[in-house]
Amino acid sequence: MLVMGTRAVAVAEMREIFFAGGCFWGVEEYFSRIPGVMDVVSGYANGKTDNPSYEQVCSGRTGHAETVRVRYDPRRVRLKTLAVQFFKIIDPVSVNRQGNDVGSQYRTGMYYVRAADRAVLAAVLADVQTRCQGKVAVELLPLRKFFPAEEYHQDYLKKHPGGYCHINFDSLRDLPKEVGRIDPAKYSRPDDATLRRNLDAMAYAVTQQAATERPFHNAYWDNKLAGIYVDVTSGEPLFASSDKFDSGTGWPSFTRPIDPSVLRMRQDASHGMVRTEVRSRVGNAHLGHVFDDGPKAAGGLRYCINSAALRFIPLESMSKEGYGDLIPLCQGVDASER
Secondary structure: OOOOOOOOOOHHHOEEEEEEEOOHHHHHHHHHOOOOEEEEEEEEEOOOOOOOOHHHHHOOOOOOEEEEEEEEOOOOOOHHHHHHHHHOOOOOOOOOEEOOEEOHHHOEEEEEOOOOHHHHHHHHHHHHHHOOOOOOOOEEEEOOOEEEOOHHHOOHHHHOOOOOOOOOOHHHHHOOOOOOOOOHHHOOOOOHHHHHHHOOHHHHHHHHHOOOOOOOOOOOOOOOOOEEEEEOOOOOEEEEHHHEEOOOOOOOEEOOOOOHHHEEEEEEOHHHOOEEEEEEOOOOOEEEEEEOOOOHHHOOOEEEEOHHHEEEEEHHHOOOOOOHHHHHHHHOOOHHHO
């Protein structure tokens, strides 16, 4: 097993997808290197028997395929991206063979556990078919069975760096930058005269002069409606309601931003304390501070944000205001997977 990333991810937040791409040693190592993938396990999938051994699977009589279970954080990497990368390491038209390995246990497949995932995978498969001369031989099926392989197969290439591997890792260089889901070019910072004209006194004091509003006496500290919170100065999306929690402090608190790149951090030594200030990327507006006393299951961070620095856009208004692509984030789901 492999755990990646700098923050903890609750099991309930993770998704899983199963890829059969020939010998699982290389496939496991490949996916373990993709940011947002939290755990990869080698095993045997969609056969007729329970708890098969490696020798039994190699006999070809169990019907299992060497498969890896990929658990990933859908807020950091898209299912579509994982599927696209999968096709970069297999020969999609080869039947029961990948690299030097031959047999039904080395067939290729994508096995899903969420019905909604099928459409995402099918779209990627169809695109690959348009670029192949032969018929794509990759199975697209629901996962019926999966059994982890013996321990010596897990993280095999980490234990044996020179071990056999039939795939090329060069395509990892082409990974898209998943965290860049918010395009800064769509937003702009108004000049000071415009800010003074459009913001109320508290919003101006908070965003431009780093003031702090009163706890429990602000617009959103106890807001429980679904929607997103945007920078009041620029409109750039910052936080989703699905990441908001009651910290008991009297200010809106979030476990993470929609996209880490929309925030800027800097040391704040004011008021006799050393804290980490949070500012917006495009608007360069003071938002609040981030602390490490948040919910541990969600990464342990608490973004303590002034309501006056935010504008809340309820779920039902997001499409009208131009944020329709972010609607699934209010339920903690990546928009690309809907």
